[in-house]
Amino acid sequence: MCLAIPGEVLTIDDNLATVDINGVEQEVRLDTLPEEADKGDYLLVHTGFAIKKLSPEEAKETLDLFDELIEINREMDEESEV
Amino acid sequence: MKFKFKDKERAKQLIGVIEDYVPDRGIKIVHVCGTHEVTITNNGIRSLLPEGVDIREGPGCPVCVTPTRDLDAAIKLARKGAIIAAFGDMMNVPGTEYSLNDLGPEGAEVKMVYSVSGAVELARKVDSEVVFLGVGFETTAPMTAAVLSEDPPDNFSIIPSNKLIPPAMASLMELPDNNVDGFIAPGHVSTIIGCRPYEPIAEKYGVPIVVGGFEPLDILYSIALIVKGVATENPSVENGYPRAVNYDGNSRSRELIEEVFRVEPGLWRGIGKIRDSGLGLRDEYKQYDALARFDVHPEEGEEVLPNCLCPQVLTARATPDQCGMFGEECTPGHPYGPCMVGDEAMCNIWFKYGGRPQL
Numbered sequence A: 001m002c003l004a005i006p007g008e009v010l011t012i013d014d015n016l017a018t019v020d021i022n023g024v025e026q027e028v029r030l031d032t033l034p035e036e037a038d039k040g041d042y043l044l045v046h047t048g049f050a051i052k053k054l055s056p057e058e059a060k061e062t063l064d065l066f067d068e069l070i071e072i073n074r075e076m077d078e079e080s081e082v
Numbered sequence B: 001m002k003f004k005f006k007d008k009e010r011a012k013q014l015i016g017v018i019e020d021y022v023p024d025r026g027i028k029i030v031h032v033c034g035t036h037e038v039t040i041t042n043n044g045i046r047s048l049l050p051e052g053v054d055i056r057e058g059p060g061c062p063v064c065v066t067p068t069r070d071l072d073a074a075i076k077l078a079r080k081g082a083i084i085a086a087f088g089d090m091m092n093v094p095g096t097e098y099s100l101n102d103l104g105p106e107g108a109e110v111k112m113v114y115s116v117s118g119a120v121e122l123a124r125k126v127d128s129e130v131v132f133l134g135v136g137f138e139t140t141a142p143m144t145a146a147v148l149s150e151d152p153p154d155n156f157s158i159i160p161s162n163k164l165i166p167p168a169m170a171s172l173m174e175l176p177d178n179n180v181d182g183f184i185a186p187g188h189v190s191t192i193i194g195c196r197p198y199e200p201i202a203e204k205y206g207v208p209i210v211v212g213g214f215e216p217l218d219i220l221y222s223i224a225l226i227v228k229g230v231a232t233e234n235p236s237v238e239n240g241y242p243r244a245v246n247y248d249g250n251s252r253s254r255e256l257i258e259e260v261f262r263v264e265p266g267l268w269r270g271i272g273k274i275r276d277s278g279l280g281l282r283d284e285y286k287q288y289d290a291l292a293r294f295d296v297h298p299e300e301g302e303e304v305l306p307n308c309l310c311p312q313v314l315t316a317r318a319t320p321d322q323c324g325m326f327g328e329e330c331t332p333g334h335p336y337g338p339c340m341v342g343d344e345a346m347c348n349i350w351f352k353y354g355g356r357p358q359l
């Protein structure tokens, strides 16, 4: 009930988008979305409503976060070994 | 775009960070989301963690915490002739006497829907009253608010049963001997509410809170940050899931919730009343409250079944395998307690993925 999944916008008609979710087309309402959506955008979809526009930059940002923590820790380990 | 959220090398390194910081006395981290439990159990994450790191699920299963009062109300309404529209997971949850799937000898009509919009569409097609069982957390509330705010058909109403996660986290901290050192906050709930609502909890109780995503690496990263936060005595709130969560959340969805609902005490099955954790309809939307419309007064039913450890499981004080009924009298096919029903329920997840995920 709390899992949202990403889908790609195929068409938009006013408040309603048709999105492709893993190859299945689904109608998704846009009135719970704070951002404007366009064809080709990826949306996070929850029970037939879009709740966030996804951007590739933000996906990358998460990986950068992981690496940052790993890197800081490695530096600290090296320092303590010196 | 393809990013590796499962990559082994990063996983090893994150586990290394956890090993570096885990305190000798051990650490207890609670997540509040059935989907996190699926990632953890399905990927054997507990077995990858160093000794002393105890990961528990708290009250993060909407199905499990829906009070019998609301289920019994749905059953009463169905018997009065209304069609009950509910999410599939709700069907097998035992109420005081019956579940929606088994309404007893009198029978009645119950329809499974995937979305509140589906319930509204159903109401447009039929003459009878359609009542949507409005359960879930902050992720489902905006959708219900959206359909109510645009003038749904007259024969449509809801049983308002939405609950709020941050007050439940705070209430866990109020329990004596909770031993909670930190929280992984639920990813998609946070897509809606953002990270700010966790700040007062982190501050008041001195626990780090990390909003976590649903890939194994997301979980390991959240655990690493929490373990580090505990070791360095830095109980801050961090967004570990920026690809789906803005720090301020989804303003449009929050406005919708604010417009239609007001915060009131919430009743959680197995836990009891929690202050400011429920959403009731505002006066302007009271006409959509099925209980008022049909004058139904369900008694406060039997919330806890004898010998079912659900209350302890939902408050992170027991694991499913500590229940004597687990896998014996209580299975997904024949659930005895609510924690065995649905994809987000702790006992159900442990049963499906082997039941002994500590190994």
Ligand code: SF4
Binding pocket: B307, B308, B309, B310, B313, B320, B323, B324, B325, B326, B327, B330, B331, B336, B337, B338, B339, B340, B347
């Ligand atoms: S196994 Fe069944 S009876 Fe035991 S705690 Fe879980 S739901 Fe309750």
